Amino acid sequence: MDVVKRGKGELFTSPDPDVAREFFRAKNKALVAKVMTVQEAVRRFVHDGDYLAIGGFGANRIPTAVCHEIVRQKRRGMGFLGHTSTHDFQILAAGEVFDRCDVAYVVGLEARGLSPNARRYMESGKVRVTENSNYGLSLRLKAAAMGLPFLPARHLMGTDTFEKSPASIVTCPYTARKLVLQPAVYPDVAAIHVHEADVFGNCRIRGIHISDLDLARASRRLIITCERLVHSDEIRSDPTRTLIPYYLVDAVCEVRYGGYPGCMAHEYFSDEEHLRKWLEVERDPEAFAAFLQANIYGVSDFWEYLERNGGMRKLTRLRRMELRIRAREEDHGQA
Amino acid sequence: MARHNVMEQMICAAARLLENGATVAVGTGAPCAAAMLAQKTHAPDLLILFEAGGVAPILPEMPISVGDSRTFFKGVMATGMCEIMETCQRGLVDYTFLGGAQIDMYGNLNSTVIGPHAEPKVRLPGSGGANDFASFCWRTMVITPQDTRRFTNDIDYITTPGFLTGGNARDEAGLPPGTGPYRVITNMAIMDFEEASRRMRVISLHPGFTIEQVRASCGFELLVADVLGVTDPPSDEELAILRDEVDPGRYIIGRS
Numbered sequence: 056m057d058v059v060k061r062g063k064g065e066l067f068t069s070p071d072p073d074v075a076r077e078f079f080r081a082k083n084k085a086l087v088a089k090v091m092t093v094q095e096a097v098r099r100f101v102h103d104g105d106y107l108a109i110g111g112f113g114a115n116r117i118p119t120a121v122c123h124e125i126v127r128q129k130r131r132g133m134g135f136l137g138h139t140s141t142h143d144f145q146i147l148a149a150g151e152v153f154d155r156c157d158v159a160y161v162v163g164l165e166a167r168g169l170s171p172n173a174r175r176y177m178e179s180g181k182v183r184v185t186e187n188s189n190y191g192l193s194l195r196l197k198a199a200a201m202g203l204p205f206l207p208a209r210h211l212m213g214t215d216t217f218e219k220s221p222a223s224i225v226t227c228p229y230t231a232r233k234l235v236l237q238p239a240v241y242p243d244v245a246a247i248h249v250h251e252a253d254v255f256g257n258c259r260i261r262g263i264h265i266s267d268l269d270l271a272r273a274s275r276r277l278i279i280t281c282e283r284l285v286h287s288d289e290i291r292s293d294p295t296r297t298l299i300p301y302y303l304v305d306a307v308c309e310v311r312y313g314g315y316p317g318c319m320a321h322e323y324f325s326d327e328e329h330l331r332k333w334l335e336v337e338r339d340p341e342a343f344a345a346f347l348q349a350n351i352y353g354v355s356d357f358w359e360y361l362e363r364n365g366g367m368r369k370l371t372r373l374r375r376m377e378l379r380i381r382a383r384e385e386d387h388g389q390a
Numbered sequence: 391m392a393r394h395n396v397m398e399q400m401i402c403a404a405a406r407l408l409e410n411g412a413t414v415a416v417g418t419g420a421p422c423a424a425a426m427l428a429q430k431t432h433a434p435d436l437l438i439l440f441e442a443g444g445v446a447p448i449l450p451e452m453p454i455s456v457g458d459s460r461t462f463f464k465g466v467m468a469t470g471m472c473e474i475m476e477t478c479q480r481g482l483v484d485y486t487f488l489g490g491a492q493i494d495m496y497g498n499l500n501s502t503v504i505g506p507h508a509e510p511k512v513r514l515p516g517s518g519g520a521n522d523f524a525s526f527c528w529r530t531m532v533i534t535p536q537d538t539r540r541f542t543n544d545i546d547y548i549t550t551p552g553f554l555t556g557g558n559a560r561d562e563a564g565l566p567p568g569t570g571p572y573r574v575i576t577n578m579a580i581m582d583f584e585e586a587s588r589r590m591r592v593i594s595l596h597p598g599f600t601i602e603q604v605r606a607s608c609g610f611e612l613l614v615a616d617v618l619g620v621t622d623p624p625s626d627e628e629l630a631i632l633r634d635e636v637d638p639g640r641y642i643i644g645r646s
């Protein structure tokens with residue numbers, strides 16, 4: 056295939072499938088219990104300098120507890136895959152944990168507006184940026200999940216997004232059309248929040264899975280947080296529902312309401328009030344530092360964060376919102 | 391008080407462009423409102439797709455995120471991003487709606503940076519799924535208010551392809567043939583793209599606006615169609631559905 060053009064974006068990770076194969080060959084595939092705290096999982100599997108990816112999309116089914124813990128343990132110099140990364144990006148930018156980023160969508164929180172602090176961080180010159188699109192990053196993960204160095208697509212051509220990407224344009228050997236090749240991305244570590252998992256890491260997700268099935272397969276190490284641990288007999292009673300098998304998983308952490316303040320389909324809706332508070336308080340760096348102290352640095356774990364922000368009272372209300380259960384007026388008033 | 395506001399006019403104009411049986415990939419905000427309105431009026435069989443994986447939801451209300459649980463509420467499938475984007479790449483999706491901080495005369499969009507990329511004055515979110523949708527869907531529509539800063543040929547960065555440098559540039563770049571910008575719906579007018587030059591051309595004015603106002607609110611020279619239409623104002627039925635069913639919280643159409 057003739058290379059017509061190369062994007063000038065920096066390639067932050069090796070797309071070499073044989074390097075990945077060596078790693079996956081050595082990875083422990085034993086059926087052993089991996090349940091641990093988020094604190095331990097981050098300590099063992101997330102290192103300074105690692106290239107990190109976070110599952111979910113926007114503030115939906117994100118592993119918030121892992122993001123908080125990475126900030127709390129003060130990881131530095133990481134790479135980051137910014138694949139419609141909104142509240143998770145906001146948290147990680149607040150901790151300044153990454154200094155290079157593949158961007159498809161960052162800084163914004165969709166209809167809610169832009170994060171002032173994440174913007175400041177991205178405009179500070181502290182972060183090396185390579186651009187792409189959402190599908191571009193999904194495809195880079197898919198290539199890795201397939202054990203390949205790249206996959207082709209028919210987008211980006213003619214734009215600055217291509218120029219600042221690590222993609223190449225080639226001539227198709229069959230049709231002579233131009234194609235974009237997206238290099239595989241094998242993250243060092245990823246964290247994904249799911250509905251149910253057993254102690255070994257077999258996972259179930261309800262609703263959209265976005266790019267998480269490929270992300271789980273592409274990543275060298277994988278931390279799972281789940282709403283609920285279920286017995287392995289339950290997993291084996293209906294294996295069609297398993298979307299991530301145990302041998303991809305390094306840690307399983309049971310974190311009820313672990314996607315808060317984001318939306319978790321069939322469980323609880325997003326806490327728009329709290330997300331708005333983040334955006335507001337970020338305007339003033341001093342107030343934001345105090346806010347981070349109160350919500351991340353100064354709390355011991357995710358339970359404490361939930362309790363500081365309304366606890367079960369609020370979570371019960373968010374659960375009713377998600378399930379569209381209209382309760383009596385006074386019940387709404389309580390939260 | 392005016393009978394309707396400009397956002398209501400824009401959403402109604404956009405909704406009418408979606409014919410029954412069409413397929414559309416939408417984001418949140420005005421595009422989603424337009425798709426919902428179309429579905430509740432003339433296009434009950436409109437197939438709506440969300441990039442994070444929601445397929446054919448029965449939207450109970452406006453989603454806040456293109457991945458929130460409303461985007462697959464009572465849908466026919468909850469899948470992933472590759473499935474949605476590849477459905478577009480295979481040619482099954484007729485329309486997409488996009489926006490951006492800047493748009494030029496060929497319909498190229500910037501949602502990445504204001505200022506130089508290496509030292510941005512303003513860092514914006516980036517492409518998201520916009521580059522993908524605009525590359526793969528047959529017809530790209532843009533809903534955006536117009537002013538001389540937003541409608542500019544000094545676009546800082548092309549995030550998402552329109553007709554690139556015009557003429558055949560888009561095909562020559564390698565993007566799927568037959569795709570590209572179709573309509574731009576602003577607060578003042580509706581534009582298409584002239585066949586040969588692929589330059590933006592005014593084809594319809596919203597009631598109350600003149601071509602001089604449209605030109606004065608655009609940073610580049612607009613072509614004007616030989617026969618200039620007048621956009622129908624929102625009907626009573628459209629307004630009632632938009633206000634009572636699509637956006638009762640007035641999140642998009644405003645609280646005015």
